[in-house]
Amino acid sequence: MSPDATDEDVAHVVEKVEAVGGEAFVSKGVVRTIIGLVGDIESFHHLNLRTLRGVADVHRISDPYKLVSRQHHATRSTVWVGRPGAQVPIGPDTFTFLAGPCAVETAEQTLAAAQMARSAGATILRGGAFKPRTSPYAFQGLGLAGLEILAEVGAATGLPVVTEVVDARDVQVVAEHVDMLQVGTRNMANFGLLQAVGDAGKPVLLKRGMTATIEEWLMAAEYVAQRGNLDIVLCERGIRTFEPATRNTLDISAVPVVQATSHLPIIVDPSHAAGRKDLVVPLSRAAIAVGADGIIVDVHPAPETALCDGPQALLGSDLRELAGAVRKLPPAVGRVGAGERIRVEGREQRP
DSSP: OOTTOOHHHHHHHHHHHHHTTOEEEEEEOSSOEEEEEESOHHHHHHTTGGGSTTOOOOOOOSOSOOSSBTTSOOSOOOEEESSTTSOEEESTTBOEEEEEOSSOOOHHHHHHHHHHHHHTTOOEEEOOSSOOOSSTTSOOOOTHHHHHHHHHHHHHHTOOEEEEOOOGGGHHHHHHHOSEEEEOGGGTTOHHHHHHHHHTTSOEEEEOOTTOOHHHHHHHHHHHHTTTOOOEEEEEOOBOOSOOSSSSBOOTTHHHHHHHHBSSOEEEOHHHHHOSHHHHHHHHHHHHHHTOSEEEEEBOSOGGGOSSOGGGOBOHHHHHHHHHHHHHSGGGGTOBOGGGHHHHHHHOOOO
């Protein structure tokens, strides 16, 4: 309240708050009175509190996202991906490497990419069966056939599989084929889809929208969490800015900001942030250094013929360089590196 607020001003605010079902706790200091409000935030918004006589300012002190906030869940979470007995952790103690082709094109291409990924230290296979593209004329993915290829390749390589789902009507069939459901940047604010994946009973990889604030991103995660699913991994994949040198601008600061705000794990996608293979390794090193819980990277056995995002896909010496980084650098920041993941899996069980 303002320093010159009267007792009547304070009483009027309390009366307004209680009229909408809230509680008001008055704390009087030497020069300032503070009123703490507890109740439905939306009801308080309708009161237009800042317009009431004697009110100096209004501050929200609780996060609008309750379930994914660290305010009520102080310990950072670990999400386990895969079948019981062969699960891969993504969380604060380990560094997890996810890799695979941006799009599933053929069974042979997907298997080759998965073998490349596993050899480089990846423990989760990524691949797109449904590909929402900017152009309606671009390759849109193989759909169900792509899901079947992913399931077969995942079984052959022993890697859990994550793939994107773009329509709430497809959630059930996608969940039957893979171990983790991805919600892409274009669908971060597709609230019906978020609720559907929350109901599916599988871990969810939630990418940040290309123009989304961190609060909007965490509110999207709250939609999933509200359905009883807290197995959510956030993915920073770059945001759209004025800078044309890269496809997107990787917001590396989002990693520590999210970790201070939310208990959910957060990984980084350097491939889609950069759109260029020469930047993937440097951005991956930055992600490790800043404390990300993992990275997700595009690999392809023949990037020059890729039907989707070939210029950012790794192979050969670039992939070997990345493999060295994900093996050697995480221990420097207190993480178990990708090369030690099998030993960790054998010792730990999902709680």
